[in-house]
Amino acid sequence: MSGPLVEVSSISRSYAMRSGMFGHSTAVHAVDGVSLTIPKGETLGLVGESGSGKSTTGRIVLGIEPPDRGEVRFDGKPMAAPGTAAWRAQRARMQMIFQDPLGALDRRLPVATQIREPLDVHGLGTPAEREERVRELLRAVELTPAHGARYPGALSGGQRQRIVLARALATKPDFLVCDEPVSALDVSIQAQVVNLLCDLQAQLGLTLLFISHDLRVVRQISNVVAVMYLGRIVEIGSADDLFARPEHPYTQALVSASPAPGRRSAGRIVLAGDPPDPAARPQGCAFHPRCPRAIARCASEVPALTAVGGNRQVACHLATGPRAETRDAA
Amino acid sequence: MVTPLVNIQGLNVAFNGVPVLRGVDLTLEKGEAVGLVGESGSGKSVTWLAALGLLPRHASVSGSVRLDGREILGAPAGELDRVRGGRVAMIFQDPASALNPVLTIRKQLCEALALHRDLSGEAVKAEARQLLDLVGIPDAARRLEAYPHEFSGGQVQRIMIAMALAGNPDLLVADEPTTALDATIQAQILELLSSVRREMGMAMVLISHDLGVVAENCDRVAVMYAGRIVERAPANQLFADPVHPYAQGLIGALPPLDGPRRRLTAIPGTVPDPARMPSGCAFAPRCALAAEPCGLAVPSLAPIANDRVVACIRAEASRRALLGIAAE
Known part of the structure; x- marks a missing residue:
C-alpha cells in the first residue's frame, strides 16, 4: 500500500454568527476536531446532512480556508501559506468540483476555452500543446470537440458536469475534492457521471474526497466512508460494510431513511426532532437529543472516536463490538 | 364498475406549439397511493398542473380529466376553485416559497379553512390548532402566531401539509415533497404523509425522481x-x-x-x-x-x-x- 496523500489532523473551524440585529455574536463550530487520512489513489466518502460540516472540511483540506486549529498535510508536506509560490504549486495538484455545474461555468465563454483556462493560468505547455490537451480532456470525459465549441447553456446538465470535470483534470491534479457532484443530476445521468469518475480515477490514479448526502452514491465510489454529524465524525469504516452494519445510531437512522426499491422496510427508524442548529450544539454527544438509545451519560460526556474492530471507528458510548474485550485485555 | 376518483384520458399539453405531454392516461381509485417517477422534463408535474388548470395561459391543454365522473378540464373558474384546495390539494418541493413570509401561520391556515370549510371565529382557530397538532408541530397554540421563517425546512413542509389538509381533500398531489429535505427529515415527512393518508382515507399521488421513496410509499407506480x-x-x-x-x-x-458493488448500468x-x-x-x-x-x-x-x-x-x-x- 502506498502512503497517504492527504493527512488531516484534528482540524477545527468556527465562524462568528450574530443572532438578531443587535444580538451577541456566537461561535458556530462548523468543524470540530476532524482527522482523516486518504491513501494515494483511494476515495474517502464524507456523508452527513446539511450543517454537518462536510463542505467546510472539503474547503479546509483544499486550503481555500485555513483551519483554526489542526493541520492538513498534502503529500507529506504541510499546506503552504495561501498566496505563496509553494501554495500555488500545491494547489495546481488539487482541484474541486461542485454541485452546480452551471454556476461553476462562465455562460459567455465556449466550454473549450474554459477547460483551457487552468493551463493558461498555471502556464503549462505551449499554445499548441494546450489545444491538444483540451481535445484529449474532452475525449476523456466522453465528449467531442464539437461540444467544446458550445456555450454552457447549449449543454445538458450531465454534459456540463463533464466539462467541469475536464477542466478540473486539466492541470493533471493528484487530488480531487468533489462536493455533491451528482446531486443535481437525474438518476440515469448520475450513473453516467459516477461511472466516468470511477474510470478516470482508475486510469489517472486520482485520490478523491467525495462529499455527498447520498449514501448510495458515496458507497459506490468510496473505499472508506466517514459519517459526520454537527462538525464531528461519528463513524468511519470501509464502504463495503459501513452501511451494511452501521454501529452508530445516527448512521443506522441514515441507512434506514434511505429507502430501497423492491423492499418495503418494516420498522424504519424515524428520528424525532429537527437537524440540530450548529450554533446551539447540545452538551455531551451532539446526537443525544434525537438518539433513540441515549442514556444519561450521553448528555454529559462527549464520546471519543474509538476503534471497534475491523477498521471501524465509532463515537458512541453505546457502541458494541469488540471494544469491550480489547479493554478487558488491556 | 365503480367510478374512479380521478380518470385522466388522452391528456395533451403543448407550450407554444411544442408538445410536452403526449397522451397521458391515468386512473386513481379512492384512497389509493400512486407514484409517478421519471426524470426532469418527463411531464410528471405538468400532468397534474394541467389536470387542475394551473398551467399558464399559453399552454394548450386537451383531453379529459374526470373527478368522480365530472369533467374538470376547462371547467369554469368557480367550479375549479372548489376542486383546488378543496377536493384536491397539492404540495410542492419548495415549501418556503409557497407560504407568505409576512403573514403568521395562523392567518394562512385560517384563510384556507375559511375558504374551504365555511368556518369562522373561534371554530377556525380551534381547527387550525388541531391541524398543526395533526402534522406534529409541537406547542401548536403558541406556534400559530409564528412566521414561516421561524420554522425549520421540515416543519415548513409539515405546515404545508396542514394547509393542504384544511379542505379535507380526497386527493393529495405531493410533488417532490421531500426532495429539498435532509434524509432523516424526509423519513419523518413520508411517515407523516402515510399516517395522515390512513387516518383520512385520502388518495395520494406522489411525484418523485427518487425510486426508493415511491417504492415504499405507493401501491401503484407509473413511469x-x-x-x-x-x-x-x-x-x-x-x-x-x-x-x-x-x-x-x-x-x-x-x-x-448493500451486497457487492457492481458497475452502474447507465x-x-x-x-x-x-x-x-x-x-x-x-x-x-x-x-x-x-x-x-x-x-x-x-x-x-x-x-x-x-x-x-x-x-x-x-x-x-x-x-x-x-x-x-x-x-x-
Whole structure:
C-alpha cells in the first residue's frame, strides 16, 4: 500500500454568527476536531446532512480556508501559506468540483476555452500543446470537440458536469475534492457521471474526497466512508460494510431513511426532532437529543472516536463490538 | 364498475406549439397511493398542473380529466376553485416559497379553512390548532402566531401539509415533497404523509425522481418518459421485475446500498428535446433493445399482466417469450 496523500489532523473551524440585529455574536463550530487520512489513489466518502460540516472540511483540506486549529498535510508536506509560490504549486495538484455545474461555468465563454483556462493560468505547455490537451480532456470525459465549441447553456446538465470535470483534470491534479457532484443530476445521468469518475480515477490514479448526502452514491465510489454529524465524525469504516452494519445510531437512522426499491422496510427508524442548529450544539454527544438509545451519560460526556474492530471507528458510548474485550485485555 | 376518483384520458399539453405531454392516461381509485417517477422534463408535474388548470395561459391543454365522473378540464373558474384546495390539494418541493413570509401561520391556515370549510371565529382557530397538532408541530397554540421563517425546512413542509389538509381533500398531489429535505427529515415527512393518508382515507399521488421513496410509499407506480407513461404496474412488481427498458435502466442506474458493488448500468445519452422528438418510440435512441420497427410508430400501452401495462414493442415480445404465451 502506498502512503497517504492527504493527512488531516484534528482540524477545527468556527465562524462568528450574530443572532438578531443587535444580538451577541456566537461561535458556530462548523468543524470540530476532524482527522482523516486518504491513501494515494483511494476515495474517502464524507456523508452527513446539511450543517454537518462536510463542505467546510472539503474547503479546509483544499486550503481555500485555513483551519483554526489542526493541520492538513498534502503529500507529506504541510499546506503552504495561501498566496505563496509553494501554495500555488500545491494547489495546481488539487482541484474541486461542485454541485452546480452551471454556476461553476462562465455562460459567455465556449466550454473549450474554459477547460483551457487552468493551463493558461498555471502556464503549462505551449499554445499548441494546450489545444491538444483540451481535445484529449474532452475525449476523456466522453465528449467531442464539437461540444467544446458550445456555450454552457447549449449543454445538458450531465454534459456540463463533464466539462467541469475536464477542466478540473486539466492541470493533471493528484487530488480531487468533489462536493455533491451528482446531486443535481437525474438518476440515469448520475450513473453516467459516477461511472466516468470511477474510470478516470482508475486510469489517472486520482485520490478523491467525495462529499455527498447520498449514501448510495458515496458507497459506490468510496473505499472508506466517514459519517459526520454537527462538525464531528461519528463513524468511519470501509464502504463495503459501513452501511451494511452501521454501529452508530445516527448512521443506522441514515441507512434506514434511505429507502430501497423492491423492499418495503418494516420498522424504519424515524428520528424525532429537527437537524440540530450548529450554533446551539447540545452538551455531551451532539446526537443525544434525537438518539433513540441515549442514556444519561450521553448528555454529559462527549464520546471519543474509538476503534471497534475491523477498521471501524465509532463515537458512541453505546457502541458494541469488540471494544469491550480489547479493554478487558488491556 | 365503480367510478374512479380521478380518470385522466388522452391528456395533451403543448407550450407554444411544442408538445410536452403526449397522451397521458391515468386512473386513481379512492384512497389509493400512486407514484409517478421519471426524470426532469418527463411531464410528471405538468400532468397534474394541467389536470387542475394551473398551467399558464399559453399552454394548450386537451383531453379529459374526470373527478368522480365530472369533467374538470376547462371547467369554469368557480367550479375549479372548489376542486383546488378543496377536493384536491397539492404540495410542492419548495415549501418556503409557497407560504407568505409576512403573514403568521395562523392567518394562512385560517384563510384556507375559511375558504374551504365555511368556518369562522373561534371554530377556525380551534381547527387550525388541531391541524398543526395533526402534522406534529409541537406547542401548536403558541406556534400559530409564528412566521414561516421561524420554522425549520421540515416543519415548513409539515405546515404545508396542514394547509393542504384544511379542505379535507380526497386527493393529495405531493410533488417532490421531500426532495429539498435532509434524509432523516424526509423519513419523518413520508411517515407523516402515510399516517395522515390512513387516518383520512385520502388518495395520494406522489411525484418523485427518487425510486426508493415511491417504492415504499405507493401501491401503484407509473413511469414517465418524454411526456408519456411507458409502464404502469403495482409498486412491488415494477421494482422487482421492470419490463420497459427505460424502467429497467432507471432501476439499474441506482447504486445498491448493500451486497457487492457492481458497475452502474447507465442509460446512454440524454432525454430528447421536446421540440425535436425522435419518430416512433421516444426512448429508442437510448435503448439497448431498440430495433428497426421502434422508429416507425409510437408504441401504445398494452397489458402484459393483471394491472400491468407497458408501452414497448420489444419488451412485449421478450415478455411473451418468457411466459410462453407466444405459443398460443
